Amino acid sequence: MPRKKRILTGDRPTGSLHLGHYVGSLANRVKLQHEYDSYIIIADVQALTTHWEKDENLSRDVFQITSDYIAAGLDPAVSTIFLQSRIPEIHELTMYFSMYTPVNILRHNPTIKTEAAQHGFKDMTYGFLGYPLSQAADISIFKADLVPVGEDQIPHIELARRTVRRFNDLYRPVLVEPQALVGEVPRLVGLDGKAKMSKSLNNAIYLSDSVEAVNQKVRNAVTDPARIRKTDPGHPEVCTVFEYHRVFNPSSTPQVENDCRNGKIGCVECKKNLAGILNELLEPMRQRRAELLRNPQSVLDILSEGTKKAHRVAKKTMEEVRDAMNINYNKSIPLLDDFKSRS
Numbered sequence: 497m498p499r500k501k502r503i504l505t506g507d508r509p510t511g512s513l514h515l516g517h518y519v520g521s522l523a524n525r526v527k528l529q530h531e532y533d534s535y536i537i538i539a540d541v542q543a544l545t546t547h548w549e550k551d552e553n554l555s556r557d558v559f560q561i562t563s564d565y566i567a568a569g570l571d572p573a574v575s576t577i578f579l580q581s582r583i584p585e586i587h588e589l590t591m592y593f594s595m596y597t598p599v600n601i602l603r604h605n606p607t608i609k610t611e612a613a614q615h616g617f618k619d620m621t622y623g624f625l626g627y628p629l630s631q632a633a634d635i636s637i638f639k640a641d642l643v644p645v646g647e648d649q650i651p652h653i654e655l656a657r658r659t660v661r662r663f664n665d666l667y668r669p670v671l672v673e674p675q676a677l678v679g680e681v682p683r684l685v686g687l688d689g690k691a692k693m694s695k696s697l698n699n700a701i702y703l704s705d706s707v708e709a710v711n712q713k714v715r716n717a718v719t720d721p722a723r724i725r726k727t728d729p730g731h732p733e734v735c736t737v738f739e740y741h742r743v744f745n746p747s748s749t750p751q752v753e754n755d756c757r758n759g760k761i762g763c764v765e766c767k768k769n770l771a772g773i774l775n776e777l778l779e780p781m782r783q784r785r786a787e788l789l790r791n792p793q794s795v796l797d798i799l800s801e802g803t804k805k806a807h808r809v810a811k812k813t814m815e816e817v818r819d820a821m822n823i824n825y826n827k828s829i830p831l832l833d834d835f836k837s838r839s
Contacts, residue, residue: 503528504640504674506537506580508548509557513564514700514761515774516527516693519681520646526569528644534575534807535638536565538799541581542631545624546615564703565783572798576776578806580634585810589633589817590626593659593679596666597629607651614696614789622708632656637810639672648692651714670813682741689736704785707775714771719763721821724761736771737763745773 653676660671686699693700718736732738755761818824
């Protein structure tokens with residue numbers, strides 16, 4: 497019987513997930529979890545590449561992101577949610593990959609350059625520069641066929657593909673070359689209309705936000721700066737609120753655009769309509785989260801069981817990797833015979 501195709505994806509636990517995460521990758525994970533063998537990694541080691549001085553928040557953020565996953569619709573009965581730090585084989589494979597990956601390949605990664613600038617890193621640490629190789633190991637150790645990601649992660653997937661090809665050429669075909677799956681909205685603009693929605697830029701609507709928080713954030717969202725009065729013709733192409741209508745209210749987008757351009761609807765009413773649509777999307781998540789948090793221990797149990805399952809898979813792949821590299825010293829008899837023949 498052929499192996500069911502597998503997904504590997506996840507996030508660094510650096511705070512709550514937001515709507516940008518949802519449309520960029522999380523919605524695809526929820527949709528595909530019954531079709532694929534799904535593994536969802538909480539990359540707590542990689543979180544330290546930019547938050548090493550804030551490690552006291554890590555336990556809180558791991559709990560938060562696991563709750564976000566379940567609230568968004570991931571079913572732990574079919575999606576394996578696990579902690580990266582508890583899978584030592586990932587770190588072993590990362591080291592093997594690093595032996596044949598040129599440093600300049602990592603330095604020229606456009607996502608690394610962008611993130612280094614965002615964090616003000618003039619002198620990158622070994623861990624930060626090399627974390628794309630850790631991601632490649634995350635993906636490879638589970639032989640993932642498909643990786644749902646946001647647009648900014650595509651260079652990392654290309655590196656993973658290149659790394660896997662190189663390993664298979666050097667040794668033997670053991671690992672699977674993954675494909676990226678980008679969400680329908682690769683990059684969701686922030687509430688301020690600048691760049692993308694981001695925790696660090698304080699321009700996000702979180703999956704855990706209350707009705708009141710969503711309403712307030714949408715009221716403050718940037719709209720057409722040239723539009724002063726309700727009856728003024730609007731320019732939806734420069735309006736953040738219209739962009740959110742396009743993403744979260746596609747069936748009504750033509751009407752919203754027409755009413756805006758012809759001054760039939762004001763920004764206040766348009767924002768109120770959008771807030772209602774977003775709260776309708778988030779309400780089932782709020783209900784699932786409330787149910788989950790009635791028993792907080794269940795979140796830890798989900799992580800524990802998922803990590804045990806993931807570890808079994810990783811151990812099996814690592815045995816194959818060591819065999820391919822001729823470093824599987826657990827198979828001691830051939831090694832002993834070789835030693836005797838040289839004595």
